[in-house]
Amino acid sequence: MKTTRYEVLPGPEHFLPPAAASMGIRLPDPGQAHIHGRIVPEEEAMEAAARQFLSAKVPTIFPGPLVLWAWNEKAAQKAKAVRELYETIKECVTPAQRPMLIPMPDYRPKYPKINPEIEINPNHPNLTIWHNKIDTCMFVGVHCHQANLSLKIIRGGTNCYTIAMCAQAGHEDAMLSFRDATAEKILRLAEWVKKLKGSVKPPEE
Amino acid sequence: MSKERIQISPDLFDIMPAEYQDLVRRATYGKEDRGWKDIGMAKELIEEHSLCAGCPESMAFRYILASLPNPEDTVMVGSTGCTSLVFPHVAVHNIHSLFGNQNAVASGLKRALSLRFPGKIKDVVVLAGDGATVDIGLDMTLQAWFRQEKFTTICFDNELYANTGGQESGMMRKGFVAKMAPAGKMFEKVRLPEIARESGCHYVVNCTVSKPNLVEKVIKNAVYVAREIGPTYVQLYTPCILEIGKNSMEGLQEMRDAERPTERFAYKEYISDQAKELLAEIAAKEKEKKAAAKKQLAGKEA
Numbered sequence: 001m002k003t004t005r006y007e008v009l010p011g012p013e014h015f016l017p018p019a020a021a022s023m024g025i026r027l028p029d030p031g032q033a034h035i036h037g038r039i040v041p042e043e044e045a046m047e048a049a050a051r052q053f054l055s056a057k058v059p060t061i062f063p064g065p066l067v068l069w070a071w072n073e074k075a076a077q078k079a080k081a082v083r084e085l086y087e088t089i090k091e092c093v094t095p096a097q098r099p100m101l102i103p104m105p106d107y108r109p110k111y112p113k114i115n116p117e118i119e120i121n122p123n124h125p126n127l128t129i130w131h132n133k134i135d136t137c138m139f140v141g142v143h144c145h146q147a148n149l150s151l152k153i154i155r156g157g158t159n160c161y162t163i164a165m166c167a168q169a170g171h172e173d174a175m176l177s178f179r180d181a182t183a184e185k186i187l188r189l190a191e192w193v194k195k196l197k198g199s200v201k202p203p204e205e
Numbered sequence: 206m207s208k209e210r211i212q213i214s215p216d217l218f219d220i221m222p223a224e225y226q227d228l229v230r231r232a233t234y235g236k237e238d239r240g241w242k243d244i245g246m247a248k249e250l251i252e253e254h255s256l257c258a259g260c261p262e263s264m265a266f267r268y269i270l271a272s273l274p275n276p277e278d279t280v281m282v283g284s285t286g287c288t289s290l291v292f293p294h295v296a297v298h299n300i301h302s303l304f305g306n307q308n309a310v311a312s313g314l315k316r317a318l319s320l321r322f323p324g325k326i327k328d329v330v331v332l333a334g335d336g337a338t339v340d341i342g343l344d345m346t347l348q349a350w351f352r353q354e355k356f357t358t359i360c361f362d363n364e365l366y367a368n369t370g371g372q373e374s375g376m377m378r379k380g381f382v383a384k385m386a387p388a389g390k391m392f393e394k395v396r397l398p399e400i401a402r403e404s405g406c407h408y409v410v411n412c413t414v415s416k417p418n419l420v421e422k423v424i425k426n427a428v429y430v431a432r433e434i435g436p437t438y439v440q441l442y443t444p445c446i447l448e449i450g451k452n453s454m455e456g457l458q459e460m461r462d463a464e465r466p467t468e469r470f471a472y473k474e475y476i477s478d479q480a481k482e483l484l485a486e487i488a489a490k491e492k493e494k495k496a497a498a499k500k501q502l503a504g505k506e507a
Contacts, residue, residue: 063217063220067214067217068213068214068217068221069211069212069213069214070212070213070214070215075214076214076215076216078214079214079215079216079217080214080216082216082217083216083217101217101220102220103217103220103221103222105221105222105225108293108294109293110293110294115222118220118222119222
């Protein structure tokens with residue numbers, strides 16, 4: 001019987017995209033990552049993520065509560081690394097590209113609505129992505145259950161490329177996912193962005 | 206949980222929405238004399254709410270949140286009703302319980318907190334509507350009082366089931382005709398304050414929320430008594446302006462009308478002897494503190 005392997009690709013897939021796990025996508029082991037559901041060595045994913053940031057019109061980082069709030073020293077260090085990554089992306093892209101750093105401070109449903117210019121809510125992440133025309137984003141410091149929900153909504157309703165910098169076992173529903181995220185790992189990604197500066201074709205205007 | 210623990214990572218402070226920055230910079234947590242006068246200046250007292258325009262419940266919510274003496278170590282337990290729409294906006298720990306179960310949930314919670322944090326003050330406050338308190342949850346409400354559970358029960362009494370369209374509730378007054386109760390209420394309003402007193406509550410108040418300073422005093426007393434002695438009950442009239450055919454700006458007058466001496470929300474208070482002693486002690490300390498502050502100020506001026 002001929003089967004087609006499911007790939008986690010930018011959407012819009014449809015209103016209710018399947019959970020990637022239910023389509024056979026497995027999480028990477030330590031030292032690995034996944035790209036579109038394919039398990040790869042972590043360095044390969046670092047390069048791919050850096051290329052993705054450099055080729056996007058609006059490369060964006062969405063830091064979640066686990067880094068936005070200084071729960072402990074590690075969280076504060078990760079926040080510092082996230083800022084460093086953002087500043088690096090800003091330095092390495094062309095003036096036509098518009099990097100953004102948009103927080104997800106908590107998960108409560110907000111009424112009457114969120115302000116998509118300044119924040120993202122996991123229950124309707126597409127609003128922020130549509131409003132800012134974000135075509136590549138990275139989740140970092142978002143609790144897994146909320147990240148899974150958001151990543152699926154994004155895949156269902158937008159064409160945004162999603163990257164997960166997960167502190168646990170990674171996310172099947174992201175197009176590219178790291179696992180065991182630390183401040184050092186985030187800084188390594190920043191190094192990759194620096195290294196690839198000028199070698200990636202910027203997006204067409 | 207200490208308020209010092211809730212800090213924004215310095216490297217990402219600038220990207221946080223203003224409401225979160227204000228929450229950590231200017232919140233009233235830890236402020237000893239916090240009260241209703243902080244409303245309008247402190248974000249955790251609800252900047253926006255999802256209730257109807259002019260809803261007296263939104264006033265009551267604000268006054269209560271402003272009056273909690275120990276908000277960073279308070280857990281509120283809510284139940285199904287209009288109140289459950291507001292809790293997502295509130296920066297106080299809260300649990301939403303199954304309809305009517307609020308006092309059972311609060312009982313377990315209070316006991317667990319006492320075991321987990323011995324020697325630390327942890328207040329539990331139940332806030333539910335009249336349907337959850339008197340009709341669906343009456344068993345849980347009364348059993349918690351019988352057991353002398355040390356937490357405060359606040360009932361937002363709007364005298365009907367408001368957010369489902371106006372069905373009859375036990376708290377509805379006799380003869381009242383609601384949208385979903387066209388024949389009119391055939392029985393008297395349940396006298397829960399009296400039942401609370403007989404069930405072992407040490408501090409019981411029945412009033413409206415037309416006077417913020419009064420609400421502040423009542424809530425603080427109820428929390429202090431529950432913390433030290435036993436169950437307390439506060440019944441607040443928060444009329445549903447939509448269901449009684451009033452306009453947005455008429456909620457306050459409705460409450461004023463309902464608190465006249467002969468009306469059903471005339472101020473009523475019951476304090477047990479034990480609670481009286483405690484409140485007198487607190488008042489004396491407060492007086493001492495004020496006198497000392499005055500003296501200090503006079504010394505500075507001289």
